[in-house]
Amino acid sequence: MSIHSHDDLATFREITxxxxxAVEAGTLPEVLERIAEATRKLVNARYAALGVPDHEGSLQYFMVAGMTHDEVANLRGHEPQGLGLLGAIMDERHTIILDDMKSDPRSVGFPPAHPHMTSFLGVPIQVGRQLFGMLYLSDRADGQPFDEDDQWLVETMAGYAALAISGVRIGEQQNRINLLEERKRIGMDLHDGIIQSLYAIGMQLELARLSGKATQEDLQASVVALNDVIDDIRDFIMDLRAVSYSKQTVYDSLADVISRLHVPEQIVIDVQAPDQLAICSPIVLEAACQIAHEAISNALRHAEADHISVKAIQSSGIFRIEVADNGKGFDLDRLNQHQGLGLRNIQQRARLHNGSVRIHTAVGEGTRLTVSIPVKIHSSKENGRVGRAAR
Incomplete structure (x- = not known):
C-alpha cells in the first residue's frame, strides 16, 4: 500500500x-475517470473503475483506470451492464471485499479479451440512501489481497467522491436551467419583435384581400416588409450563433455537434478537444463545427466503421479539426475525380476561411480528414483539460 492508516492526516490531504x-475537470465523465485513477493509485491497485447507475438498473457511465488503450478497445461491444458483482454493489449498497471474485456466486465472469482479475474491492458512493455511483478495484500490485486499510481508504474516497459527483450534477442542472431561461428569453424576443412584425404584415395583406382594392404599391410594400423581417431573422440567428460559440468551450461545441447526429449504438465516437474557449473567432469555430458535422456524417453513412475519433487542436495561429475512422477506406484518386457533395462542402467551408483540407485514406485502412484554418488569436482561457469522450 502507498498510504498507511496511521498517517490519517496525510491520507485525508491526498484524498481531498x-x-x-477531479472536480476541476468540470464534466462528469472526466470527473469519474480522475476519481477512478486516483483511487487506483491510493491503494496501489492494478485496476479500478467507477460506475454511475442509470434509472433502469444498468450503468450510465463506466470509467476504467489501469487498462491499456488496446485492452479497452478489445472490450468494445462488451461494456459492463451492471450485472454480477458490479450490480451487487448497486443492489446491496455495502462494501464487498473478495480474495477471489470468481469463487463468489454473484460473479458472472468476464467477456473475451478481458484482463485477468482475481481480488475485488467494491464500495458504494452514497450519501444516506442516495446512490451516486460505485467504486471497484481489482488486484493489488503487490499480489496481496485487499485488507481493512484498503477498505477504509476506498470508503473514505467514496465519501468525498459522492460530494464531488453531487456538485457536478448540481452544476449540470444549473446549466440546464440557464438554457431554459435563455430559450424563454429568445421566445420573448421573437414574440416582441419578429412575430409582431409578421402579424402586422399578415393583417395588412388580409385587409387588402377583403377590400379587393389592393394596389401594386400595397403588395410591393408588403414584400419589402417581409424582406426586412427575413433580414431581422437572419441577423437574429447569426447573433445567437455568435453568442453560443463565444461562450462554449471547443469540446462542448463539438459535443453539441455529435448530440445532433443519429449515432448507431454499435459506433463509438471519441472527442479529444481543449476544454477552453477557442483561440479563433466564433465564426471560425462555427465553420469548424460545421465541417466536423459533415465529416462525421460522411463516416457514419459510408465508412462502415465502429469507431470515429474527433480531435481539435489549437496551436499558435492554427485551428485544426481531425476526423478519423477505422472503416473500409476508399480510393483517394477516384474520390478526387468524383467529389461527393459532402467533401465539396467541407472544402468550400475551409476555403472561405483560407483553410486547407488533407485526406489520408486507402481501401481497408480507414480515413482521416484534417482541416487546418489559420486564425488570429481571438480569446483563450486555458485550463489544460483534453481527451474527454462523447458518444
Whole structure:
C-alpha cells in the first residue's frame, strides 16, 4: 500500500487533493475517470473503475483506470451492464471485499479479451440512501489481497467522491436551467419583435384581400416588409450563433455537434478537444463545427466503421479539426475525380476561411480528414483539460 492508516492526516490531504483535481475537470465523465485513477493509485491497485447507475438498473457511465488503450478497445461491444458483482454493489449498497471474485456466486465472469482479475474491492458512493455511483478495484500490485486499510481508504474516497459527483450534477442542472431561461428569453424576443412584425404584415395583406382594392404599391410594400423581417431573422440567428460559440468551450461545441447526429449504438465516437474557449473567432469555430458535422456524417453513412475519433487542436495561429475512422477506406484518386457533395462542402467551408483540407485514406485502412484554418488569436482561457469522450 502507498498510504498507511496511521498517517490519517496525510491520507485525508491526498484524498481531498485528488478529489479537488477531479472536480476541476468540470464534466462528469472526466470527473469519474480522475476519481477512478486516483483511487487506483491510493491503494496501489492494478485496476479500478467507477460506475454511475442509470434509472433502469444498468450503468450510465463506466470509467476504467489501469487498462491499456488496446485492452479497452478489445472490450468494445462488451461494456459492463451492471450485472454480477458490479450490480451487487448497486443492489446491496455495502462494501464487498473478495480474495477471489470468481469463487463468489454473484460473479458472472468476464467477456473475451478481458484482463485477468482475481481480488475485488467494491464500495458504494452514497450519501444516506442516495446512490451516486460505485467504486471497484481489482488486484493489488503487490499480489496481496485487499485488507481493512484498503477498505477504509476506498470508503473514505467514496465519501468525498459522492460530494464531488453531487456538485457536478448540481452544476449540470444549473446549466440546464440557464438554457431554459435563455430559450424563454429568445421566445420573448421573437414574440416582441419578429412575430409582431409578421402579424402586422399578415393583417395588412388580409385587409387588402377583403377590400379587393389592393394596389401594386400595397403588395410591393408588403414584400419589402417581409424582406426586412427575413433580414431581422437572419441577423437574429447569426447573433445567437455568435453568442453560443463565444461562450462554449471547443469540446462542448463539438459535443453539441455529435448530440445532433443519429449515432448507431454499435459506433463509438471519441472527442479529444481543449476544454477552453477557442483561440479563433466564433465564426471560425462555427465553420469548424460545421465541417466536423459533415465529416462525421460522411463516416457514419459510408465508412462502415465502429469507431470515429474527433480531435481539435489549437496551436499558435492554427485551428485544426481531425476526423478519423477505422472503416473500409476508399480510393483517394477516384474520390478526387468524383467529389461527393459532402467533401465539396467541407472544402468550400475551409476555403472561405483560407483553410486547407488533407485526406489520408486507402481501401481497408480507414480515413482521416484534417482541416487546418489559420486564425488570429481571438480569446483563450486555458485550463489544460483534453481527451474527454462523447458518444
Amino acid at each position: 487533493s485528488a478529489v479537488n483535481h
